[in-house]
Amino acid sequence: MTTSTPAPHATTLDEVLAIIHGAGGPLAAAPVPLAQALGRVLREAVVAPEDQPPFARSGVDGFAVRVDDTATEFQIVDFLRAGDWRPRPLAPGEAVRIGTGAALPADGLQVVMIEDTAMDGERVRVLQRDTVRHVRERGEDARRGQPLLAAPCRLSAGALGLLASLGVVAPSVARLPRVVHVATGNEIVPPEQTPAHGQIRDSNSTLIRAFLAARGVPVAQHRAPEEFAAAAALLRDPAGGAPAADLLLLSGGASVGEHDFTRRLLADLGFEILVSKAASRPGKPLIVARRGAALAFGLPGNPLAHYVCLHLFVQAALDAFAGLPAKSPFHPGVLAAELDNEGAARETLWPAHAAATDGTVALEPLRWISSGDLSSLGRANALIRVPGGAGRLARGTTVPFVSTVPPA
C-alpha cells in the first residue's frame, strides 16, 4: 500500500530570491562594440577621459570679439565653422565670424549672436550686446576623471550615446548567459498544430523565447518527451558531461510524477537541488538547482505559473549573472479596483496592468481562473504580491508589485 510522498519543504518567495542571488554568480565581463551593447550591463565604471567639452566653443552663430573690446564696429578677420581650429589672438576692433560649436580662437572672448549684428562685407556692426558670453567652456559638462557611468548599470540608448561621445567604443559588459530550454510534457503539441482532444498547444516555449529575447538573451530550445533517457540525452553535451549552459530551463509537463522526474533529471546531471517547492502561487512546484556556477530551473508547466516564475525568479538569475546587486524587485502601487483573493491561503502573484496615472502607479488586477489561464497576459505588465489570507483588498489599497516589463 502506497501513499503520496511527503511534500518537500516550501520555500518562501523572498527565500527563493535570496537563494538565486546567492547561487548565481556574476558572469565574466568582456568588451563589446557599442553596436552590441544596448541593454547589456556595464561592469566597469566610466569616467570622463578628458574635459567635456574638450575645448571652449561657441554656443551660437555669431561674432567672437574680445570681452574688453567696447567697439561697435569690427573688422572680420576669419570665419570659423564647427570643426575648424585656427587659434589667433584678437586685437581690439577685430571680430571672428564663428558658427555654433566651433572652437574659439583665443581666451577672453565673447560671442555676439548674429541676430544682434549687421554685416557689411568684411565689417560687422553690433546692434546690441549683453553680458552673456555664449561660450561653452571647456569642462563645463564634466571634468576629466569625473564619474559619468556607475557600474553595474544597464546601458540605455542614451548611455550608449554618452559612451560614443567619450570615445568609449568597447565598454566592458557582462557576457550573456548561455541558456538551454527543454519543454517536456507528452500533452503538448507545437502551436501551429491542431491539438487532439486532451492535448494542449505548447505556449511556454514561445513565452520563454520572447521573455529572453526581450532581455537580449538568446536561447537554444528543445522539446523532449517525458522519458527520462530522452530528456537526459538532450541535456548532455557530446563529452558526456552536464550541458555547457549557464542557465538550464526545464518546462515541466503536467503529468503525474513530472516534478520528481525533473528533480531526478537534474540530480542525474550533477545539480544540487536548492528549492523543491515555492510557498507562493501560481508556480508552487518550482525547482531551483545549482551545479558549479550554472543554475537550473524546473518551471511548473502551467502557463501562468511559467509567467510568474520567469518574471520573478529567472529574472533574478539573469540579474545575478549580469552582476547586478540583489534587491527586492517589488515597488508599491495602488489598487485601481478591488482585488478578490478570497480563499487563497498562500501568497499570490496576481497579474495586473500597471499605469502611471495621477502621479501614482495604478494597478488594475486582471481576471484569471487557474495557473493554466493565459487570458490575462495580453494586458499584464505587472504582478501584484498578495499575502496569503488577505481576502478582499479594497480599491485604493497600497500593495507591492513587480513590473514584468523588460528592465531598461
Add this chain to the structure above:
Amino acid sequence: MTTSTPAPHATTLDEVLAIIHGAGGPLAAAPVPLAQALGRVLREAVVAPEDQPPFARSGVDGFAVRVDDTATEFQIVDFLRAGDWRPRPLAPGEAVRIGTGAALPADGLQVVMIEDTAMDGERVRVLQRDTVRHVRERGEDARRGQPLLAAPCRLSAGALGLLASLGVVAPSVARLPRVVHVATGNEIVPPEQTPAHGQIRDSNSTLIRAFLAARGVPVAQHRAPEEFAAAAALLRDPAGGAPAADLLLLSGGASVGEHDFTRRLLADLGFEILVSKAASRPGKPLIVARRGAALAFGLPGNPLAHYVCLHLFVQAALDAFAGLPAKSPFHPGVLAAELDNEGAARETLWPAHAAATDGTVALEPLRWISSGDLSSLGRANALIRVPGGAGRLARGTTVPFVSTVPPA
C-alpha cells in the same frame, strides 16, 4: 548689407506631436511568425478560436469518481495522464486515476486529490473528501469568440504566449518602417577616432541606432559631409527619386546655415516642410517634413537635443506608423528634488531619473548645462516637461513627464 533672415514660426510641442500624428499614417499590416512578433504592434484583434480550456481537465493529480458516488473504496479502471483521451462512463464504485491537466473521461465527475487517498494495487480508498471538484471546466478561462487581445496593442512576451496557446502563430502586425539616417556636420569624427582640436565624436549615430534598436527598428546609416550634392546623392535612390524610406532622419551639424541646408535638401527631395522650428528646448531647430506617406526629421545636431527629439517626436512617428492612436505621452510624476529652471523663457524638456518609490513616480532632475551635454544620459529614463518661465519648482511639485524607456 545683410541681416539675419527672419526666424521661422516656432511650433509648440503639442502642435508638433499633432502634426506628426496627422502626417504619419499607419503602415500596412502583415502576418509574421511568433518568433518575430515581440514588440510589434498587433493590428487585428484576437478572439478565442475555441473554448479555453477546450476540454474539461483535472486540476490535480488524483482519482476521478462520480460526484454522486458516496463510496469510500473504488476499483481503479484506468490511468489517464495529461495528453490522454479515453472517454468512458463511470459506474458507481469505479475510479480513474488521473493526472493534472488530463481530460476527464466523462461529465459529472469529481477529482479526489491523491494526497487524500490510499492506493492498494487496483483499488483506492478515499481518506477524506470535500466538495471541491478540482476540475478546470471547458471554457472557464475564455469562451469561444471572447476578445482576448485588442488591436492595436504592442505584443509582450506574455501576449505571445497567449497567442501560441490559441494557435495564432502568424499574428497580423504593422510592418516595420524603413528608416534611413544621415549624419551631417564637418566637425564630427567616428567615435573610435581621436578628434582633433575643434572636432567632436559623432554620438548621434550611436544614439539613433540604439534608440531604434530598442524599438525593434533597423536603420540604414550614412555619414555625409555637409555639401549639398553629396548629401542629396546619398538620399536619392538609383531611379533618381526620393529615398525609398518611410522615415528619413537627418542629424544636423552645428555649422552656420545647417538648418537652411537641411530644409533645402528636404525640399529638393520633394518634401513639404511642416515644422521649421520647435518652441521647446533643447531641440529648437527641429524640422519635420512629409512626402506622401513618408516623414523626415531634421534633428538639431546637439546630442541632448537629439535625445529629446527622438524620444518625443520620432517616437510619435513610430507610433503613428504602427497604427497606435495619438495620445499624450505625458504622465504626472512628483519632483524628488528642486528643479531650477530659472531664466528659461521657453518650455524645457529636462532629463530625469524616474523611480517608482512610495507609490508615486519620483522624478530626480539630472544636471545638464547645454544641449551638447550628454553627461546626464547615463541615468536618464525620463524627460520632465517644465513650462517656460516656471523658475524654480520645489521638491514635491507634481509635473508632467515622458518616459524614455522603450515602450513594451
